Amino acid sequence: MMSTRDRIVIEAMRLFWEKGYASTSIADILKAADANAGSLYHFFPGKQDVLTAVLDAYQAGIRPMLLEPAWAGVDDPVERIFALLARYRQLLVDTGCTYGCPIGYLALELHEPDPVVRVRIAANFDGWVDAIEECINAARARFPADIDPRRLAHFVLTTMEGAVMQARTYRTVETFDQSIAELRRYFDALQQTAGAQKPKGRKK
Amino acid sequence: MMSTRDRIVIEAMRLFWEKGYASTSIADILKAADANAGSLYHFFPGKQDVLTAVLDAYQAGIRPMLLEPAWAGVDDPVERIFALLARYRQLLVDTGCTYGCPIGYLALELHEPDPVVRVRIAANFDGWVDAIEECINAARARFPADIDPRRLAHFVLTTMEGAVMQARTYRTVETFDQSIAELRRYFDALQQTAGAQKPKGRKK
DNA sequence: TTGAGAGTTGAACGATCACTCAAGTCGCGA
DNA sequence: TCGCGACTTGAGTGATCGTTCAACTCTCAA
Numbered sequence: 001m002m003s004t005r006d007r008i009v010i011e012a013m014r015l016f017w018e019k020g021y022a023s024t025s026i027a028d029i030l031k032a033a034d035a036n037a038g039s040l041y042h043f044f045p046g047k048q049d050v051l052t053a054v055l056d057a058y059q060a061g062i063r064p065m066l067l068e069p070a071w072a073g074v075d076d077p078v079e080r081i082f083a084l085l086a087r088y089r090q091l092l093v094d095t096g097c098t099y100g101c102p103i104g105y106l107a108l109e110l111h112e113p114d115p116v117v118r119v120r121i122a123a124n125f126d127g128w129v130d131a132i133e134e135c136i137n138a139a140r141a142r143f144p145a146d147i148d149p150r151r152l153a154h155f156v157l158t159t160m161e162g163a164v165m166q167a168r169t170y171r172t173v174e175t176f177d178q179s180i181a182e183l184r185r186y187f188d189a190l191q192q193t194a195g196a197q198k199p200k201g202r203k204k
Numbered sequence: 205m206m207s208t209r210d211r212i213v214i215e216a217m218r219l220f221w222e223k224g225y226a227s228t229s230i231a232d233i234l235k236a237a238d239a240n241a242g243s244l245y246h247f248f249p250g251k252q253d254v255l256t257a258v259l260d261a262y263q264a265g266i267r268p269m270l271l272e273p274a275w276a277g278v279d280d281p282v283e284r285i286f287a288l289l290a291r292y293r294q295l296l297v298d299t300g301c302t303y304g305c306p307i308g309y310l311a312l313e314l315h316e317p318d319p320v321v322r323v324r325i326a327a328n329f330d331g332w333v334d335a336i337e338e339c340i341n342a343a344r345a346r347f348p349a350d351i352d353p354r355r356l357a358h359f360v361l362t363t364m365e366g367a368v369m370q371a372r373t374y375r376t377v378e379t380f381d382q383s384i385a386e387l388r389r390y391f392d393a394l395q396q397t398a399g400a401q402k403p404k405g406r407k408k
Numbered sequence: 409t410t411g412a413g414a415g416t417t418g419a420a421c422g423a424t425c426a427c428t429c430a431a432g433t434c435g436c437g438a
Numbered sequence: 439t440c441g442c443g444a445c446t447t448g449a450g451t452g453a454t455c456g457t458t459c460a461a462c463t464c465t466c467a468a
Contacts, residue, residue, distance in 0.1 A: 004445080020315055022226040026426060036447055037427075043445095047426065098316060107373045108312040111224055112302060122373050154370065154379055155386040159359075162366030166358065169311045169326050175358055182359040186386075189393040208415080230456060240417050241457075247415095251456065410468085417462070424455065432447070438440085 100164035304368035
């Protein structure tokens, strides 16, 4: 059976994702988690502590909930990067281009966040970038020697977050697809420069 | 003399930029604009109408307040793109990496915004992308024939917004600089492919 | 001089916010 | 069987939210 604490965190994850942090009231969380105010404040000193628990839960879920499903059946490291991006595309399609990356959402909403919160958002980004960097390093030989794998990995995150933001604003996956297409072209150009070894398994 | 209505819009622009829409109260705006509640509601039916007025003001200011200062003394169209990005970099530096693009901020904060609001955010993005597209078209001969100028312009916006988001999260311009550096490398690769005509005036 | 409309004043409204707390239920070791 | 700590209950707190409104001042055309 799921504990009250877990139910609160899970429903808060969903609500922060759907409505944002500021627009989600404690009452919203309590109703969704079928709990009372006293229970929530028994586990969490305040609303912000619910947020930090949510961010910790996201971070813990990066590999099992995000990367592993996205990478199932995809072996080529570079294709894994684009498989992950395709995952976000699917998220946009499934929600009518209204819900994007929950972390990026919180990153922009909380303008002057408590360091406790900001550090956790940064940690989530780091976990994501780590995964991309692994892929780039696994295909290191295909890229020019002077590229910086981590810098390029950050650029993939930059593209994803920016593309999701535009897709949500325009309510179209088209802008998302076009940004990813430009990123693909950049990757192709990089790999072409280095000599284009074993480009295997590219879809479509 | 500046009218009460103008003062309200200008202070609301600043406050929405600094604290976000939801976190800015009517009382905040009234205090900053030195006005009373009745005056605000004389000009605006509600808080959301203040927001639409702010978005209209941003859109009207794109050329005179953003593009013209950024492009002063920069003639090369491609360098104008990066001069505009440098403008956002300066904004980050001046504010200790806390304030980024006000439109991107609102775009993510308002999750299921009234169409009236969403259309205005999209219009702001469009105005920005139009400017970039003009630059690309002005240097059309330097790029491969099969690139889509508007698509590439959207990609510049994608990069800017994503880079600003990360800079704010990490509280460093470094991540911003690195993303822009990757974009520069992409532009260089594109122009190299097409034959590299007249690369003039690149700084540093 | 007068009247009317534009603009201003600021107290007050009900709703909702994050949060508190005294009283209660429950499981479990002693 | 007892007692204690973990957890739950839900009414209630003051603060703040967006918004209303009747009364007021000011400007200027008639």
